[in-house]
Amino acid sequence: QVQLVESGGGLVQPGDSLSLSCVASARTNTYYAMAWFRQAPGKEREFVAAISWGGENTYYSDSVNGRGTMRREKDTNQVFLQLHGMKPEDSGVYFCAAKRRLVGAGTGLYDYDYWGPGTQVTVSA
Numbered sequence: 001q002v003q004l005v006e007s008g009g010g011l012v013q014p015g016d017s018l019s020l021s022c023v024a025s026a027r028t029n030t031y032y033a034m035a036w037f038r039q040a041p042g043k044e045r046e047f048v049a050a051i052s053w054g055g056e057n058t059y060y061s062d063s064v065n066g067r068g069t070m071r072r073e074k075d076t077n078q079v080f081l082q083l084h085g086m087k088p089e090d091s092g093v094y095f096c097a098a099k100r101r102l103v104g105a106g107t108g109l110y111d112y113d114y115w116g117p118g119t120q121v122t123v124s125a
Contacts, residue, residue, distance in 0.1 A: 022096030
């Protein structure tokens with residue numbers, strides 16, 4: 001069983017940068033792909049970014065491509081997401097997800113087995 005806890009959410013102004021972190025209870029640095037999803041009120045949960053277990057492959061949604069960076073820190077079982085140029089449409093609850101996977105990382109909801117409780121991000125002036 002893998003438990004995930006996100007942190008770093010809050011209120012940010014348009015144009016600012018955001019840094020989120022997710023810590024896992026188990027050794028997800030071995031064979032676990034990790035991802036970030038987000039969900040705005042009244043909308044479906046959507047893919048934001050993902051990283052392979054080795055960290056050599058990263059994937060981004062079109063909405064954050066070029067503004068986002070996802071990385072992982074194996075020694076501490078953490079993954080991080082940094083977004084620049086925040087926009088109001090980036091608001092939502094951000095979820096960390098994990099899946100045991102040897103190659104690559106999925107971008108769909110059903111590609112992941114474990115989810116954190118989420119952290120709220122609000123982009124507003």
